[in-house]
Amino acid sequence: MSDASVNLRALDGPSGPKPKKMLSRRNIILYGTLIMIAMYYLVPLYVMFMTSLKGMPEIRVGNIFAPPLEITFEPWFKAWGTACTGLNCDGLSRGFWNSVRITVPSVIVSIAIASINGYALANWRFKGSNLFFSILIFGAFIPYQVMIYPIVIMLREMGLYTKLSGLVIVHSIFGMPILTLLFRNYFTSLPEELFKAARVDGAGFWSIYFRIMLPMSLPIFVVAVILQVTGIWNDFLFGVIYTKPDNYPMTVQLNNIVNSVQGIKEYNVNMAATLLTGLVPLVIYFISGKLFVRGIAAGAVKG
Amino acid sequence: MATSSVSIKHLDLNFGATKVLKDLNLEIGQGEFLVLLGASGCGKSTLLNCIAGLLEVSDGQIFIKDRNVTWEEPSNRGIGMVFQSYALYPQMTVRGNLSFGLKNARLPKDEIDRRVARAAEILQMENLLDRRPAALSGGQRQRVAIGRALVRDVDVFLFDEPLSNLDAKLRADLRVEIKRLHNQLKNTMVYVTHDQIEAMTLADRIAIMKDGLIQQLADPHTIYNKPANKYVADFIGSPAMNFFDGELLGDTFTSGNLKVPLKAYEFTEGGAAGGKVWFGVRPEHVFIRDQAEAMPVTAEIEVEIFEPMGSDTLIYTTLAGQNFHFRVEGQEIVAVGDKMKIGFDPARASIFDQATEQRV
Numbered sequence: 001m002s003d004a005s006v007n008l009r010a011l012d013g014p015s016g017p018k019p020k021k022m023l024s025r026r027n028i029i030l031y032g033t034l035i036m037i038a039m040y041y042l043v044p045l046y047v048m049f050m051t052s053l054k055g056m057p058e059i060r061v062g063n064i065f066a067p068p069l070e071i072t073f074e075p076w077f078k079a080w081g082t083a084c085t086g087l088n089c090d091g092l093s094r095g096f097w098n099s100v101r102i103t104v105p106s107v108i109v110s111i112a113i114a115s116i117n118g119y120a121l122a123n124w125r126f127k128g129s130n131l132f133f134s135i136l137i138f139g140a141f142i143p144y145q146v147m148i149y150p151i152v153i154m155l156r157e158m159g160l161y162t163k164l165s166g167l168v169i170v171h172s173i174f175g176m177p178i179l180t181l182l183f184r185n186y187f188t189s190l191p192e193e194l195f196k197a198a199r200v201d202g203a204g205f206w207s208i209y210f211r212i213m214l215p216m217s218l219p220i221f222v223v224a225v226i227l228q229v230t231g232i233w234n235d236f237l238f239g240v241i242y243t244k245p246d247n248y249p250m251t252v253q254l255n256n257i258v259n260s261v262q263g264i265k266e267y268n269v270n271m272a273a274t275l276l277t278g279l280v281p282l283v284i285y286f287i288s289g290k291l292f293v294r295g296i297a298a299g300a301v302k303g
Numbered sequence: 304m305a306t307s308s309v310s311i312k313h314l315d316l317n318f319g320a321t322k323v324l325k326d327l328n329l330e331i332g333q334g335e336f337l338v339l340l341g342a343s344g345c346g347k348s349t350l351l352n353c354i355a356g357l358l359e360v361s362d363g364q365i366f367i368k369d370r371n372v373t374w375e376e377p378s379n380r381g382i383g384m385v386f387q388s389y390a391l392y393p394q395m396t397v398r399g400n401l402s403f404g405l406k407n408a409r410l411p412k413d414e415i416d417r418r419v420a421r422a423a424e425i426l427q428m429e430n431l432l433d434r435r436p437a438a439l440s441g442g443q444r445q446r447v448a449i450g451r452a453l454v455r456d457v458d459v460f461l462f463d464e465p466l467s468n469l470d471a472k473l474r475a476d477l478r479v480e481i482k483r484l485h486n487q488l489k490n491t492m493v494y495v496t497h498d499q500i501e502a503m504t505l506a507d508r509i510a511i512m513k514d515g516l517i518q519q520l521a522d523p524h525t526i527y528n529k530p531a532n533k534y535v536a537d538f539i540g541s542p543a544m545n546f547f548d549g550e551l552l553g554d555t556f557t558s559g560n561l562k563v564p565l566k567a568y569e570f571t572e573g574g575a576a577g578g579k580v581w582f583g584v585r586p587e588h589v590f591i592r593d594q595a596e597a598m599p600v601t602a603e604i605e606v607e608i609f610e611p612m613g614s615d616t617l618i619y620t621t622l623a624g625q626n627f628h629f630r631v632e633g634q635e636i637v638a639v640g641d642k643m644k645i646g647f648d649p650a651r652a653s654i655f656d657q658a659t660e661q662r663v
Contacts, residue, residue: 196390
């Protein structure tokens with residue numbers, strides 16, 4: 001009997017899952033390409049990181065790919081605390097705090113306004129809402145350079161030119177088109193019946209926004225925060241135009257350290273300073289990467 | 304005099320240049336269960352949204368309980384609404400979902416608790432109150448959605464295809480439950496569906512809609528037996544009605560070699576003018592073999608295709624040169640090529656003018 005049952009299991013020909021070859025042509029091409037692209041981005045990072053841990057004598061030897069013989073954190077401390085830009089010799093720390101003071105309010109203000117815009121455009125189709133939306137989106141296609149000088153005048157008249165608050169306003173305005181589009185698309189993708197049900201339940205504009213819509217939109221808020229934090233943190237143009245040296249954001253200060261023409265080029269300090277500046281967006285990505293992908297997928301599909 | 308609960312007067316609704324509802328008039332009596340039935344795109348959901356106040360009407364008036372609510376907010380109309388996709392607030396518990404509307408209305412807390420408890424009792428979901436919608440099954444979610452309308456203590460319930468997202472068995476269960484609820488509460492209910500079984504089983508009256516117009520408004524019995532026009536006749540009934548293309552001459556309908564005497568047929572007022580007509584026979588009004596002998600009209604047919612469905616079997620054949628199908632008892636043994644005698648009673652048939660498609 002047991003023989004018979006064994007025979008029954010021994011089926012001829014292909015059966016069960018198809019065996020997969022590890023080294024198939026497809027895999028080699030796929031992983032080969034992925035590794036190449038990863039190297040393209042990782043090698044410069046590696047060089048920067050290694051260089052930032054070397055002393056100047058070792059750098060002059062020229063082996064840029066070699067790991068440091070003697071690890072030193074001196075360049076990092078110098079970049080953060082004592083490197084000179086212009087008259088100030090307190091390193092990037094000043095720029096870091098300026099950037100924080102610019103980024104945090106800009107992100108909050110722009111997202112708050114854009115999410116309400118998007119919600120109103122998606123759910124409360126008022127007269128002319130489509131025209132309003134078109135104008136807003138059109139803003140995303142106007143080159144910044146056109147608006148630089150008018151904004152200088154505007155800020156001057158408001159008494160905010162060279163002030164951090166002026167820069168916050170500029171960032172909030174420029175984030176508006178793309179963020180509104182993002183939020184509108186997300187809110188459009190939420191079931192319309194939910195909104196109708198809330199109206200039957202007697203909820204008003206704000207009540208629906210805060211009690212129904214907001215709790216459902218965490219992914220898209222994460223996307224907006226990432227877009228805005230990286231965008232504003234990495235901004236150079238507005239920072240250099242609308243502020244004065246005391247208020248320069250980190251990126252502008254980094255440029256001033258790296259591009260200074262006097263004295264010797266301290267490559268290790270430059271590398272450390274660059275890495276320090278890039279750290280904030282990097283950390284944000286690592287913390288919220290998964291949510292970011294989810295939110296992008298949710299917000300971008302429907303037009 | 305039966306007071307009307309919902310009354311719609313000369314209602315127009317346009318989306319841009321598209322006229323969705325055209326001069327629509329409808330009176331719904333107190334405690335009535337009215338079903339709006341039609342294919343998708345006929346304007347039935349649009350009409351319901353207009354009653355709810357979720358869509359602004361282009362013209363006309365809506366009265367609920369003899370109060371003109373045309374410009375009122377949905378929450379002030381005295382309606383509760385149940386949606387197809389349940390539309391429960393995902394971040395709130397069942398209790399939160401039920402009490403959201405009451406909190407917006409700023410009701411005292413003990414009143415809210417009392418109403419939520421009552422709704423939970425009626426719908427038998429006391430043990431679900433602290434769960435979130437994600438932890439509920441489809442049937443339970445829809446019950447919560449009904450509960451949300453229930454706690455509002457309103458006169459009129461609006462249902463927008465509430466059972467369409469459920470599987471067949473649950474749909475049948477909840478259908479009975481809705482009917483029981485109506486018997487218990489005696490509220491006015493307006494129910495939108497594209498499912499004729501739901502319509503026939505639930506409704507006091509059915510309004511069949513097409514292209515924004517009500518084709519026929521009558522009780523299910525009348526709709527089934529005396530459809531007002533060919534569209535209604537075709538839409539109601541599954542399998543669909545057979546239509547013979549032929550001519551009406553005095554008291555006889557002729558189509559090819561088929562001659563049907565119409566002595567027993569009840570013509571409508573001013574009907575029987577003669578001319579080209581459609582002669583409609585329901586598949587379930589056809590009898591075979593011995594029973595066929597007793598019928599006023601008989602014919603010999605050959606089985607071309609048959610579909611056994613368990614409780615009954617559907618047979619496709621040709622009669623008078625036209626496709627014809629009819630229903631027989633499921634225990635009947637048939638085979639392709641079988642010859643059999645069939646018969647039907649023209650008194651139960653429906654005749655429609657080919658030009659106007661109206662019943663004659």
